Amino acid sequence: MKPRDLYNKLKDEYGSLQWWPVDKTYHEENGTDPRFEIITGAILTQNTSWSNVEKALKNLKEEKKLDSKNMIDVETEKLHQMIHPSGFYKQKTKRLKKIAIHIQNGYNHDLQKLFNQPTQKLRDELLSLKGIGPETADSILLYAGEKPVFVVDNYTKRLCQRIPIETKCSYQEIQKYFEEDIEKNYSTKKLPEVYKEFHALIVEHAKNYCKTKPQCKQCFLREECQMFK
C-alpha cells in the first residue's frame, strides 16, 4: 500500500480531526503566543500519553508560565512540580528551559522570527538542542511552524510494518517515502494541512485499533493488512 492510499482510507473512515489542541482563549487573554504551547506539548508528550501532558499544561496555565519569557524564571523545583504528571519530569524540565532560553537569546521571545527561517535551517537548529530529536523537531515545524514536514512516530512505524508499506524503517527513510508520495498529489501550499491531518489520522487509528496488541477484528483495514491475514 502507498502512503497516499493509507491517507485516503483513513480520511474516509475518520473524517477531519482538529489537531494539535491549543487553548487559544488562554493565549488571547494573556497576550502570549499559542505556538509556545505546541512546542511545550511536543516535549512533554515524548513517550507519554496526552492525558498526562494535559495535566502538566493545566498547571503551567494556572501559574501563567506557558510562554518562553515566564518559563525561564520558574525555579527548577517548581517546574518539576508543575510538569510532574507528564513523567520524565527532570529531563523535561531541562528541555523546556533550554528551548525557552534559546527563544530568548536568539529571537528575543519572538516566535514569528524563529519560524520565519528556512525549514531546513530551523530543523537543524532545533535538533542541535539536547532533548529535541527528529519527531519533536518535526512536530514543532509542522504544527507550530506550518512547515511542510511529515512527522514520523512509533505509530507510523508500526503501521508501516504491519500493513505493510514498502519502506525501510528508519525515521529518515519513512519520512522521505511518505513525503515524496504525498507531494505528487497536492500543491505545495496544501502540504502542511495534509501532513497535519495525516499524522493525526495515524495516531487516531493506532490508538484505537493498531495498538501494541492489535484489534484486527474490529479494524476497517483488516482485509488489506498483512497483520490480519
Add this chain to the structure above:
DNA sequence: GTCCAGGGCCGTT
C-alpha cells in the same frame, strides 16, 4: 500487579 503511551540520550557492540 502489568503494560503502555503522540521519544531521546548515552554507552556498548
Add this chain to the structure above:
DNA sequence: AACGGCCATGGA
C-alpha cells in the same frame, strides 16, 4: 549504524 538501558507518571 544498531541496539539496550534509562528516564517516570497515570490510566487501562
